[in-house]
Amino acid sequence: MRTHFCGLVDETLIGQTVTLCGWADVARNLGGLCFIDLRDHEGIVQIIAEPDAGEVFKVAADVGYEYCLRVTGTVRKRHAVNDKIRTGQVEVVATQIEILNRAEPLPFHAHENAGEETRLTYRYLDLRRPEMQRMMRTRIKLVQALRRWLDARGFQDIETPILTKATPEGARDFLVPARMHPGEFYALPQSPQLFKQILMVAGFDRYYQIARCFRDEALRADRQLEFTQLDMEFAWVRERDVQDAVEGMIRDVFSEVIGVQLDAEFPRMTYAEAMRRYGSDKPDLRIELEFADIADLVKSCEFKVFSDWANHADGRVVALRVPGGASLSRKQIDDYGAYAAKFGAKGLAWMKVEDAAKGREGINSPIAKFLDDAALAAVVQAAGAQGGDAIFFGAATYKTASDFMGALRLKLGKDLGLVRDGWKPLWVTDFPMFEWDEDEQRYVALHHPFTAPAVDDIADLRANAKTAVSRGYDMVLNGNEIGGGSIRIHRPDMQSAVFDLLGIGAEEAEAKFGFLLDALKYGAPPHGGIAFGIDRIAALMAGTESIRDVIAFPKTTTAQCLMTGAPSPVPDKQLAEVHIGIREKVLVDKPTV
Template sequence: MSMRSHTAGQVDLAVLDQEVTLVGWVNRRRDHGGVIFVDLRDRDGMVQIVFDPDDLDVFAKAESLRSEFVIRVRGKVRRRPAGTENPNIVSGQIEVLGLGLEILNRSEPLPFQLDDERVSEEHRLRYRYLDLRRPEMLARLKLRHQVTRALREHLDNAGFMDVETPVLTRATPEGARDYLVPSRTHPGEFFALPQSPQIFKQLLMVAGIERYYQIVKCFRDEDLRADRQPEFTQLDIETSFLDEEEVMALIEDMMRHLFAQTIELALPNPLPRLTWAEAMRRFGSDKPDLRIPLELVDVGDLLVAVDFKVFSGPANDPRGRIAALRVPNGNSLPRSAIDDYTKFVSIYGAKGLAYIKVNDAAAGREGLQSPILKFLTDDAIDGIMTRTGAQTGDVVFFGADKAKIVNESLGALRVRIGQDMGLVEQGFRALWVTEFPMFEYDEKEGRYYALHHPFTAPNLDDLHLLETDPEAVRSRAYDFVLNGFELGGGSVRIHDQTMQKRVFELLGISAEQASEKFGFLLDALKFGAPPMAGLAFGVDRIVMLMSGATSIREVIAFPKTQSAACLLTNAPGEVDEAQLRELSIRVRKPVVEKAE
């Protein structure tokens, strides 16, 4: 026999005058002049129970109730008295007259009140099973379930197969640090937890699966941020015999289905696209937030001949950039705010933040205010004003340095100012960013790195540049961006063994290293590997943005802290010596230097 007849979310006017049996937690108990009100909470919602003193035994039990007691109630549904309705809940027009009460379990006083918004995140994570009782946390987990269900539904209908890939795999030389797992049966050797199923999904294409997906855990031992966790969830996708246009069209359909099914939002059809070069030029970022109506403008050509090395240096440097960021009505910013923005861009390597305040655009030089005006010619000033479209009341900020520093600093400043000045539009703005560079060059190490990963295929029009100008080679990569977050990224893969070896060589991965780390993939490419393309989406990020949370920790049931620790289970922890001996491991404690 079931313990309940209805959930709290099912009790409304449709069951008026009926007897129901409910189970759940005491969210709140109130004693009003001899009548006890109990708000009973379960996964589906909340319902008000009323106990009157007509039945002394039931009333006595009701008096003993405290917050978070687990109870079972039998009662009759009736209308609430006029003026006491609650329009915010499904059961707001009714209440249940308690006829029977059973205490299934008692609760000690909680370490924090569930409705207290001041509770620290550390405390919430320590008692996460209590934190998850809060309605907003439960709503996020429900949304996460709806997201994964909608994704599976769409991909199943599109002919994809859900295939699991190994969790114990081999360490790879690229990407973030691996989490290592010692092998007892192979002393001194280690498995690695997968940073992604990349190689395995390519092998599935070689095997003839054609359309694969998996909602899968991935692991990266990297420094954490609000949108990073040591273990996170990806929607992993791979296809055969589709090019990038077909893959992006398929994914657009999937994302439109997802947003329509979960939050009833219609994404544009088709989604806008920007090449990587245009995104960097206009927004300083390869994941631009299109909700912010501010853009960067190149002005370096106007400053080539100025007698001001801060500008003339980058203007004459092939790797340099000078960009301007016009902020409408920014003239009202106090000097303290500009000083704060100067400190902010220094985080990204900028040595300063030049600016021009426009007091009167029609007055030319005399209508402007800035310490740098004395270094600029009238032609340069006129050119900057015209190109940026600066008007009276605006301020124009400048970034001048290596292009990478200018892009990162002004790109971040654009977002910061947009948030500070309330310029961020409501809603969701999605786009594709395409034609990423294949490689990026590290001047300190004197070597190339793959901008995405070493299995990304080069643009067919740029193959002739692989030997002569690798930095100019575009890849067949594409990222799905939403509100300034990269939600998903992928590419057409290299399916030719010769091309794969060529790319490894450019990345400084020797034949021996390639054979040791990726030999099984290179071998597989010998045996009729099909053209393949795919991508992976961050499920945690999708749910974070949809729910309005500010961190992916808020949409993961049991997350880690920013130091990659679990406060609930006190993981990681030490293990005993016998277990270490079995694994042929000896732990060397870190040496702590004593202060003199």
């Protein structure tokens, strides 16, 4: 139907006849001339219909916004050059205009910033917008570049099952009733984890897959019920083998897709150091703010919140200097306290250092009266505060204080313009093997149950489970975890021991993971891998904070597809075929934004 794309018409085509197809981005009838900006996925070109063109001019005068057109005409030099578009040096004088389809009045304009609900309801119109086209094409280029890189280095693209066994250990599984096996269910994969490990046992050595994954969990800006990850696994490797390979891949892909040169070598930081300095296992290093631990300075102070947690075996008292923060109003400070409360803070102590040279007299703080002069001076010095700065304090269990102060650090950085431009990649390593779950009164795996511990001795692991370190690692970029992986357990006795420490008894382990335990018995090689979030990387490359902008048909934060109306009821006859009945009322967790 066409000879050229609209956005690729240029000066090399002057004098030639072209046929173009696209949408009327703008249609203007000026009486003596009709102008149409014709748009396709490559861009826009200006169409001119002159009054002596007869029927062509009449058709052009009838064209409306977003009409679907086929235009034939001659390319000529444009009189009024438009440097803002790629085709701005030329225009097409129409000799034929065919209206392929008319468009009713649209619910929003292609260049309008409509509300997200409207955009998702009419996603086909939203995706037609140039900005969405740009972001989706960034994602497409990312996936193409990843495949080229991996294929060139001998990685094998192998598909793993979508209908698999339910092995809930983390997020909830999506369950699929098995029609031919009444009362039994498949599960949609949360990741290809177990299959890719078995592929290493099977001798495929280097595997990858652009895999669709499913997790029935609350949605937010960087989470979806279904998502895409680059899944990778290597046999005969240690941590640095995996890290060095994929670091080179990410560096090359960023250069190819968006022209960004990442660090020649990504810095490395242990989990313990990341939590100590930034209160996060995915710190945004573009923000230079760091914590100062002050428990030793306030153990004897009269402020009970500080002294109690400073003397608690698992307590933490931390200070965060905010450059220029003395100018914050009381309302702003209270708002930051409310924000920290969302992440577990019971309160947020603060101090304004209005004039450091005046000592106590230069400090404005409701807690200053509880600190003697020596402690007050020591706290200000430890925080590195100067005149005009503020200090925020967190006191709680180590994890809770780290969590809410880490969240506060990010918000302050963004609100106060403390986020530097550029790209800051980072490896975070040496994660804890386990976390203690107070509700279930058992250990849970920080990464997943198949991550190898740093120790090879099972007795050592059992004796020191609380402080055990794993061989897990995450790649972080600008405060976003874009990839997570580990060296896996390749010995069946160690895997059984880890299951046992996680409260998964031998019988349950056999029922859920027996096929993996069996596979590990037959010469499983040492292996490890990593998975990268395609959606998150694409969002970073495209410059958007929401992964919904780089997913063609995403769900809302209430887990709905507004365009199709999914999820939706199913007729009783269809339910009966899969042996399912619906109870009158079932209590479920409400999704959170």
